[in-house]
Amino acid sequence: MLPNELRQLLERADALPSLPAVVVRVVELARDTSANLQEVVETLGRDPALSARLLSLANTVFYAQHRAAEDLTQAVNRIGLERTLSLALGCSLVSSSKKRGASGFDLERYWQRSLLCAVSAKSLAESLNLHDEAGALFTASLLQDIGMLALHAAEEERYVKLLGEADTHAELIDLEQQAYGTDHAQVGGWLAERWQLSERTLNWIRSSHDPLEQGGSREQQISNCVIAAGILADAWREGEATLGAAMATLEEYFDLETPDVLATIMELQEQLPLLASLYDITVPERLDGNRLMLEAKQLLAEKNARLQQDLVRQQEEIERLRQQQRDLSLQTRLDPLTRVYNRAYIEEILNGLFDEMREEFRPLAVVFMDLDHFKSINDDYGHAVGDEVLKNFTMFLRPMAEAAGGEIGRYGGEEFVAILPNHDGEGAMSFAEYVRSRLKQVSLGGTRNPGLRVTASFGIATIVKGNEFRNVGALLDAADSSMYLSKRSGRDRITIFPTGSGLMAG
C-alpha cells in the first residue's frame, strides 16, 4: 500500500507513464485464457511500428527457424504470447517516454538499466531451468523501475533533486524512503496494477528491492531472479570488478557455479545489441570477457581459501569437542578428592582384565588398603587435614602401583584398591609389604603436620590358575574380607585370601 499522500499525488499527475490503447488491449488478451492468436495479431496490427518490430524480433537468430516469418501471425506464433506482450509493453513504454521526454532525468540511462535487468532476469531464469517463466520475468524486470518515471511525473523538481543526490540505486531507494515513506518499487507495483498486469508481475515489481532470500521454493527462486537482475544490472554498469562480487552473490543464492554464472553473463552480452536496437535503446557498454574471467578466477581462489580456513576451524572445533568429551569422560571416572579412579571405573577395568587374564592363564592380584584409625585423624586434626591425608596417600601409592604395572582407585571413604596384572600371591604380597613398610617412613600430614603418621591394613586376593573366583565381585569380596581380617587381627598387616595363608606383619 502506498502512503495516501503519495497516492493522491500520483493520481493527480498528468504525465504518468501510460500504455497505448493497443498495448492495453494486448494486456487484456494476455490475461484472457480464451483469447485466440488472431485477436492478438489483429490488435497489434493497429500499430504498424510495433508490428514491424515484432516481425524483426521474430526473425532474429533467436527465433528464426528455416524460413523467415512473413507476417505478424507467424511472428506472434514464433515468439509466443508472453514475449509478444513484453516486447509490446517495452517498446511502447520506451518510445512514449522518450517522446514525452523527462527533464533532469536521463531516460537513455534509465532504459539501458531496465534492459539489463530484463535480459538478466530472463537469462537467470533460463540458467535455473525456469524456462516457462523467462518471458514473464523479462517483462517484470523491464518494468521493475517504472515507478521512477511515475515519481518523476508526479513531482518533477523534487525527484530530480533526489536523483542528483543519489550515486547508486541503493542510495536512491534510501532517499525515496526518506522523502515519500516508500520506494519506486512500490510505486511501480501500483502503476502496474492500474495497467491490470498480472498479480505475479505486480508482486515481482514490488519485491524487486527486497533482499535475496535463501530458500528452495520455486516461487522464491523466481522472485530472486528479479531481485538479482537489479544487482547484476547495477554491477554491469560499475564494471568487471563489481560484477565479480555480484557473481559471488548469485552463486550463493542460486547454487550456480562461477563458470555457469560467467556463461550467463557472456550470453547476456551477446543478446544485448539486438534487443537494444529493437527497443531503440543505446547498447550498454560491453564488458571485457578476459577481465571478467580473471575476476571470476580471483573470486574462486578467495572462496577456496575461505573454505580451507573454515575447514581448519572446523577441525580445530572438532578436536576441541573431542578433548572436552575426553575430559568429561575422565571426570566421570575420577574420584573428585584424590583424582584417582573411582570405584565404578576400577570395577570396569577389573572386569576387562578378569576375563583377559583368565583366558591367557596369567595371574591377577587385587590389593585392598584401608587406612587405620582414620576417624581419629579427622577428630584430632579436623576434616580438612583428613582430606589432605587421603590425597597424600594416593600420591604416595600411585608411583609404586604404576611401577608394578598396576592401577589404583579409591574404593570408598579411606579404602583404596590396587589392581596388579601379572602378580600372583607372592608378587602381590611383596608389593603390599613394600607399601606397608614405606608408609611407616613417610608422613601423610604434609608440611603443616609433618609428624602425622598413618598405617594401613591390607587384604589380597588373586587369580593364578584362572578358576579361583566366579567373577569380579567374588574376587573383590575376597580381597575386602581379607582386609577386614587384617583389621580384626590388629591392623597394619597384610592378609592374603584364602585366609589360611594370611601373612602377618608387625
Ligand SMILES: Nc1nc2c(ncn2[C@@H]2O[C@H](COP(=O)(O)OP(=O)(O)OP(=O)(O)O)[C@@H](O)[C@H]2O)c(=O)[nH]1
Ligand atoms: N576427611 C575425610 N574423612 C572421611 C572421608 N570419607 C570418609 N571419611 C571418614 O573416615 C572415617 C572412617 O571411620 P571408620 O569407618 O570408623 O574407620 P577408622 O576410623 O578408619 O577405623 P578402622 O578402619 O577400623 O581402622 C569416618 O570418620 C568418615 O567420616 C573423606 O573424604 N574425608
